[in-house]
Amino acid sequence: IVGIFAIMEISRGVVSIIRRRTNPALLLASVFLIIIFFGTILLMVPRSTLDGVTISMVDALFVSTSAVCVTGLSPVDIAATFSTEGLIVIALLVQIGGLGVMTITSFFALFFMGNTGLYDQFALRDMVGSDTFSSLLSTLIYILGFTLGIEAIGAVAIWTSIHGTLGMTLADEIFFSVFHSISAFCNAGFSTLSGNLGNTMIISQHNWFYISISLLIILGGIGFPVLVNLKNVISYYLRYGFTKLIRHQTPPKYPHLTRLNTKIAISWTLTLLIIGTALFAFTEWNNAFAGMSISDKLAHSFFNAASPRTGGFNSVNLASFSLLTLIVYMIMMWIGGASQSTAGGIKVNTLGVAFASFMSVVRGEKSVRMFNREISDSSVRRAYATIFGSVMMILICFITLLSLEPNL
Secondary structure (H helix, E strand, O other), rough: OOOHHHHHHHHHHHHHOOOOOOHHHHHHHHHHHHHHHHHHHHHHOHHEEEEEEEEOOOHHHHHHHHHOOOOOOOOOHHHEOOOHHHHHHHHHHHHHHHHHHHHHHHHHHHHHOOOOOHHHHHHHHHHHHHOOOOOOHHHHHHHHHHHHHHHHHHHHHHHHHOOOOOOOHHHHHHHHHHHHHHHOOOOOOOOOOOOOHHOOOOOOOHHHHHHEEEHHHHHHOOOOOHHHHHHHHHHHHHHHHHHHOOOOOOOOOOOOOOOOOHHHHHHHHHHHHHHHHHHHHHHHHHOOOOOOOOOHHHHHHHHHOOOOOOOOOOOOOOOHHHHHHHHHHHHHHOOOOOOOOOOOOOOHHHHHHHHHHHHHHOOOOOOOOOEEEEEEHHHHHHHHHHHHHHHHHHHHHHHHHHHHHHOO
């Protein structure tokens, strides 16, 4: 009951702030800071840590920030520090961060407060990528429904892969599966195992586990608008086949049913996965993957191709990778996933548009086209601006770290 009242108060607060014409980006950052603050307090509660273990405010703040921002970094061993209650707090922070605070609070604002004004509708529509006002609420429901549905299926897949193999009780296995499903789909990279997913209990003969985690990372990283669009495409073709086979009628076909954004996100995601899997298998077959069976090597190659793009998990010690593999790792981390997804990076959409622009210059074409669709100049400029801003930020942080930590 307390949680429901808290959600209602947050929803009212979001609506009141939006009506003051607050910048949506500033609003999102502010809500993130508030969630991080409360997450820090909850992680410092004695019940959140194991008996005899205490956590400093700095470490709690770091873990809370890492969970909300779904980075997966931690200054402490998660498994050896936090109790079940603490792990639940981390899972909730990851879920909130993965979905996007504005998406969740906006949904509850609409649910509890009723219809909002025109300015509110514009702000919420742009934030979730909805095309029309009428589909705004349904889009928000799709986002939550897809998330919970995929995570539930992922938890079942993980449970079937580890059941009876880790020496856990049934309740522990279920919690393990749910936690890792949330962490994987939200691209957070947190694990309840010491040593992350490179733990000796699970590193061999658990290929289905690594494949399940990889698929959850991929689904979380292609973006909610893409998932919604794919759902609509699949539903259309199912209805099309049913009408044609059962009713013996030919329903009308609709052009551009699959959006350009969906085509770009899926094509570039598959390209990076195929190239990454092949490269990791080639460079680490007899190096970091030495001693594994052929099936294990292939599974770990696929997993390590999916995880760097902000998945955050690791199955082997990264220090054992060759320099070439680490360079590929860094490139994949820089690229990240698709726009409006739980992943970070410059986004595959940005890379796709920049590459299409590059090819148009090489061919001497005046316009940039992808999948027989022309890309607007503003999109091309934003892509280049994103890449330049990212490179500049990396260089600034790189120089700052060298200055502050010269011994490293």
